[in-house]
Amino acid sequence: MTSASKKIQPGWVTAPSIQAFCTTRLGGVSQEPFNSLNLGLNAGDDPSSVLQNRSILRTAIPSEPLWLRQIHGINVSTPALRHSMGAGPFEADASVTNIPNEVLVVLTADCMPVLFASNNGDVIGAAHAGWRGLSGGVLEQTVKAMREISPKLAPQDISAWMGPAIGPTHFEVGEDVLQAFSEQPQSILSRAFTPISGQPGKYLADLYLLARDRLDSLGIAQIGGGDYCTFSDPDQFFSYRRDKQTGRFASLIWISA
Template sequence: MTIAEYLISPDWPASDSVHALVTTRQGGVSAAPFFSCNLGDHVGDRFEDVMANRAALKGVLPSQPLWLNQVHGTKVSTPQDRLLTGGSAIEADAAVTNLPNEVLVILSADCLPVLLTSAGGQVIGVAHAGWRGLCKGVLENTVQSMLSLDVSLSPADISVWLGPAIGPNAFEVGEDVVEAFQKQSKSLPEEAFRLIPNASGKYLANLYLLARERLKQMGVNRIEGGTFCTYSDPKHFFSYRRDGQTGRFASFLWRD
């Protein structure tokens, strides 16, 4: 079977002009431990296999994706930035566009891929929201960058889909992560961090809930997704926490 036969289509109220696809770990050519549809070129997989996996997506994407060098930060790549850099490597953890057929993409293997679109589909964005980027404000920066591309747009006009990430029953963190969010968040739901019994200073973190809270604080209330767990689904998803050395799947977003 081909990559196209394993793609996930987000269920969210996006305009018909907006298109989103998420790959799984199936349908590619990479050997173990990257078996089989690894799209990350920075994880130790054979370069030829990664390029073959990426090439297999050409039939379902309108253009070459804007691959990012993700560094767990908060920088957002914009059309103006990309024009000024002239096609050089993009170091960012989010991207926005108002241009047709410009394919935005996030690679992940536990971190949360977030897809965003305006109601009419004129402005779209993607964000790589691991706990560090989420805590530091990558979602806030992404929303602000979308608003900058359309002065008539408000946060209430934005719809969001939360893609596959490590689930709330699998993401173990220490007190340092809890304290980091407490310092940065105006309000923090009690359910965001659950103390693990008989494990001193260890908590289960809910990335999905933390992202929803950050989005709602900005006035973004149309939020779908958040039902996957990469860690507990080895058949479909790569998971860094589960496997250590592993591949990356991709979340794509573009508009007509």
């Protein structure tokens, strides 16, 4: 990537074979409001600029990423499914692999990217977790898919990193979002949803807390991240809630050969 690009490294301790980073909006060729390293082809940007940005990204990774057609769902792209379906992009909001140098990627601009790695470095996952996917179980499905391709893998042997997402002081939601998480403990809900004064039925939601609780429930003890807010950091991050028309940044992970 160019000298103007900036990569965010996950704050976790994993096997030496695990490589991962998150891009920012810096270091690309797209013009406003997609300036500059927009990697999303469906954001409204000039496709030629996006492809040039993806070429810039490609210089920092060992292979073309496994781009997904994200739909805010819970489907997981696996090596077996990719083999049976042929060429992508695949309609899914998460992917897993145990194949060296196969690069997993999710695109976000307020939703939460979550990266997973087994502690011995033999299997990885990446999930796109907005409130719909998070409440629907995309994290659970990702871990399930990892364990299916590595049957001896226990949840306590998985590390997770929550990448840049909209922070709890800016994510305004309605009663429908609260209800979507109603199965989580009341103690978590009371902390994750703060009523907005003077706006009945409106809340500030904490995606990081909701995700951490679900990861805890799966038995994953090593959970990092949750340190950024895409909405309040326009210099580094795209934010759909802030700008409406904007680009997408990428979170990527692979097992080095």
